[in-house]
Amino acid sequence: MDIIITNRVQVNNRRKTKVKVPSAKTADPLKGKSEKHYLDSYSNGETEEEPPEEPPSRSITFSNLSNLEEEPPGKTVIGRYRLFDDISDKFWNDWKWQFQNRITSINQLGQFIPLSSEEKAQLQLVVRRYPLSITPYYLSLINPDDPDDPIRKQSVPSVLEMTMNTIGLEDPLAEKEDSVVPGLVHRYPDRALMVLTDICPMLCRHCTRKREWRNGGWVRTEGEMEAMLDYLRRNEVIRDVIISGGDPLTLSTSRLESIISRVREIGHIEIIRIGTRFPAVLPQRIDNELCAMLSRYGPIWLNTHFNHPREITPEAEEACDRLLRSGIPVNNQSVLLRGVNDNVETMLKLCQGLLRIKVRPYYLFQCDEVQGTEHLRTPVDVGLKIIEGMRGHTSGLAVPNFVIDLPQGGGKVPIQPDYLLRHNQDELVLRNYEGKVFHYRNPDSNECRGEAVAPASGIVDRFLVVA
Ligand code: SF4
Numbered sequence: 001m002d003i004i005i006t007n008r009v010q011v012n013n014r015r016k017t018k019v020k021v022p023s024a025k026t027a028d029p030l031k032g033k034s035e036k037h038y039l040d041s042y043s044n045g046e047t048e049e050e051p052p053e054e055p056p057s058r059s060i061t062f063s064n065l066s067n068l069e070e071e072p073p074g075k076t077v078i079g080r081y082r083l084f085d086d087i088s089d090k091f092w093n094d095w096k097w098q099f100q101n102r103i104t105s106i107n108q109l110g111q112f113i114p115l116s117s118e119e120k121a122q123l124q125l126v127v128r129r130y131p132l133s134i135t136p137y138y139l140s141l142i143n144p145d146d147p148d149d150p151i152r153k154q155s156v157p158s159v160l161e162m163t164m165n166t167i168g169l170e171d172p173l174a175e176k177e178d179s180v181v182p183g184l185v186h187r188y189p190d191r192a193l194m195v196l197t198d199i200c201p202m203l204c205r206h207c208t209r210k211r212e213w214r215n216g217g218w219v220r221t222e223g224e225m226e227a228m229l230d231y232l233r234r235n236e237v238i239r240d241v242i243i244s245g246g247d248p249l250t251l252s253t254s255r256l257e258s259i260i261s262r263v264r265e266i267g268h269i270e271i272i273r274i275g276t277r278f279p280a281v282l283p284q285r286i287d288n289e290l291c292a293m294l295s296r297y298g299p300i301w302l303n304t305h306f307n308h309p310r311e312i313t314p315e316a317e318e319a320c321d322r323l324l325r326s327g328i329p330v331n332n333q334s335v336l337l338r339g340v341n342d343n344v345e346t347m348l349k350l351c352q353g354l355l356r357i358k359v360r361p362y363y364l365f366q367c368d369e370v371q372g373t374e375h376l377r378t379p380v381d382v383g384l385k386i387i388e389g390m391r392g393h394t395s396g397l398a399v400p401n402f403v404i405d406l407p408q409g410g411g412k413v414p415i416q417p418d419y420l421l422r423h424n425q426d427e428l429v430l431r432n433y434e435g436k437v438f439h440y441r442n443p444d445s446n447e448c449r450g451e452a453v454a455p456a457s458g459i460v461d462r463f464l465v466v467a
Pocket of ligand 1: 199200202203204206207208209245246247276277
C-alpha cells in the first residue's frame with residue numbers, strides 16, 4: 001500500500017511542472033495489465049506523444065467562498081475558476097485529465113484547503129491507512145473556508161478515521177464469504193454482483209469497501225473475467241447482473257464494452273445494472289462515447305450516488321441527461337452521513353433536485369458499520385425522522401427507501417416510520433403524515449380469495465362474491 005501511495009505522490013508532484021493528457025495511444029491504459037499498477041499507467045503518460053500543455057503557475061486564494069451554501073442546487077458555480085483558473089476547458093472536460101490529476105497527497109491538498117502543520121501531520125498518518133483521492137472537479141465543490149463543509153466531509157480525510165478505528169468491522173457485510181469465484185458475489189438467487197476493480201476516482205470517506213484501499217488498486221485479469229462469465233453462463237437462475245467495484249467506469253470504454261457485451265450474450269440475463277459514483281464526482285466521464293456504447297446493450301440501469309444537493313451541478317445534470325437520452329434509467333443511492341445530509345431540509349433539497357434532473361431517489365442507506373467511518377454514522381432514528389419529515393410533505397417519488405444492509409450478509413431491510421397504530425381482522429388504525437388518526441376497513445380474507453360467503457339463510461349472496 002505504501003508503495004502505491006508513494007507512487008501517486010510522485011506522479012502528482014510531477015503534475016506541478018507538466019500536465020500530460022493521455023493520447024489515443026494510451027486511451028485504454030488498463031488493457032493488457034495483469035492486476036496492479038495500472039494507476040501509474042493512467043498517471044505517468046510515458047508513451048504519450050501529444051505535447052503536454054504547461055499550465056501557468058497558480059495563485060490560490062480562499063476569498064469569495066462564504067456564500068456557497070446559499071447557492072441553489074443545480075446552479076452552483078463550481079470553484080473551478082477560483083482554484084483551477086489556469087486549466088483550459090479541453091483539459092477540464094477530459095475525464096482522463098481529471099483522473100490523472102487527482103489530489104492524492106496531503107501536501108497537494110494543502111495547496112487548496114487551509115491545513116495547519118499539526119493537521120497535516122495527523123492526516124499524513126491517516127492516509128497511510130486510508131489513502132486520499134479527490135478529483136479536481138469534486139475538490140472545486142468544496143468550500144475550503146468551512147471545516148464542516150458537507151462536500152469536504154465526504155472526501156477529505158479526518159483524524160477521527162483513526163481515533164475511532166476500533167469501532168466497527170472491516171467487512172461488515174461479509175462480502176468475501178459470498179464470493180463464488182474471485183470478483184463474483186452471488187448472494188440472492190436471481191442476482192449476481194461482478195466486482196471488476198477496486199479503483200475509484202474519489203475515495204469516499206464513508207466507503208463500505210474501505211478495507212480494499214490498502215490493496216493498492218487492481219483490475220480483474222482476463223482469466224478472472226472469463227471465470228465470472230462462465231459462472232453466469234452456467235447458472236440460469238441469474239437474471240440480473242450488477243457491475244460494480246470500486247467503480248467500473250474507471251475502466252476504459254472499450255474494456256467495459258468487451259465485458260458488458262459478453263454478459264449481454266448470456267440469454268437468461270435480462271438486466272444489467274452498473275453501480276458508479278462518476279456522475280457525482282467526475283461527471284465528465286459520462287461522455288457520448290460511453291453513452292453510445294451502453295445504449296447498444298440495454299436494458300442497462302445505472303445506480304449512482306449523490307449525497308448532497310451541492311453535488312447536483314450543471315455538469316452532473318448534463319451527465320445524467322446524456323445517460324437518460326441513451327435509454328439508461330438513473331437511480332440514486334444516498335448514504336446517510338452525519339454533518340452531510342442528516343436533516344430533513346438537506347434530504348428534501350437533494351431528492352427534489354434529483355427529480356428535477358430526472359434521477360430517481362431510490363435508496364437512503366444507513367451507513368454500514370465499517371471501521372474508519374464511525375464519525376460519519378448517525379443513529380437509525382435520524383433516518384426515520386428524515387423519512388417521516390419527507391413523506392407526505394413532498395411527492396412520493398422524492399422519498400427514497402431507507403434501508404439497512406444487515407451484517408453478515410443478511411441483506412437489505414427497509415425501515416419505515418410506523419404509520420400503522422394497530423390492526424385486527426376487521427380494521428386498521430393508521431396515522432397520516434400530519435398525525436391525524438384514521439380507521440380503515442380491512443376486507444374479509446375469504447372474499448379476497450373469491451370464496452362465496454353464505455348468509456345465515458343459506459342462500460349465496462352473489463354480491464359478496466369477489467372475483
Ligand atoms: S465510489 Fe463507492 S466504492 Fe468508490 S470509494 Fe466511493 S463509496 Fe467506495
